[in-house]
Amino acid sequence: MPELPEVETVRTGLEKAIKGAAIHKVTLRRKNLRIPFPVNFTTVLQGKTISGIGRRAKYLLFSLGKDDVLIAHLGMTGRFTVTNKTPVLLPHDHVIIELNDGRSLMYNDARRFGLMTLAKQARLGAHPLLSALGPEPLEKAFSAKYLKQELVKRSGPVKSAIMDQKLVVGVGNIYASEALFLAGINPLKPAKTVGDKSSELIATIRKVLHDAIASGGSSLKDFVQVSGETGYFQHHFNVYGRGGKPCFTCGTPIRSTRISGRSTFFCPDCQK
């Protein structure tokens, strides 16, 4: 998936494109993504107005009228696009949401790690997908005091800690490496040993996410904006994907390793 900045960019794009639109018809071209579609999925959507599009962590929350919410997650390869006319179906177009104005909202997801399900607005926070999530990284609850208190509890690598959605949401594999580089922290260090860096780490997490949102979220080679235009590595990374290449700060070759199965990049000189 897209990490938080990409999801936020999709949210903004969808809000501009389809907020206020009414749903005419929904077609599911398979019975599940990562999880099954609810049995009443199409009937709940049909006839509803998309009254707003929110976000919690990497989940998109489509308000359907007053009471119902469509929860969507893009997984690794999920894409929403809005078509003007009757869509030409592409491979992995799994959901077609036809709007009353003749346009269609398409969901395409090659790997099907994404999901769509339904919730009631009144009980949204208690939904199993959302109830255990940590604070939003760009909001106040993610404070230096809170982060320190969480870090010192953990013996695993600090990178795993900041990618744990129970500690803080929205930080994925790319921005975890990038934030740790800016903070000068080696991603392999045990979380409990970097508690006194929590203030710097918060600042760099916010900076990398904020900058990515400002640049349109588009760091990923197959990330597609709602309009259908692709964002193709427009974003500048200091370390992610730069294994063996010289650090922009000191020239030392960027090292690549794996932490909890995820590729990880850091400068052995700048990050202690």
Add this chain to the structure above:
DNA sequence: CCTTGAACCTGCGGGC
């Protein structure tokens, strides 16, 4: 409880 590794699934690029 905590942490790691595998699994989910498809496509793509590199090496042979």
Add this chain to the structure above:
DNA sequence: TGCCCGCAGGTTCAAG
């Protein structure tokens, strides 16, 4: 050219 392997933005479950 073609095949095989490894790898990819996330999350969840099992096993240690």
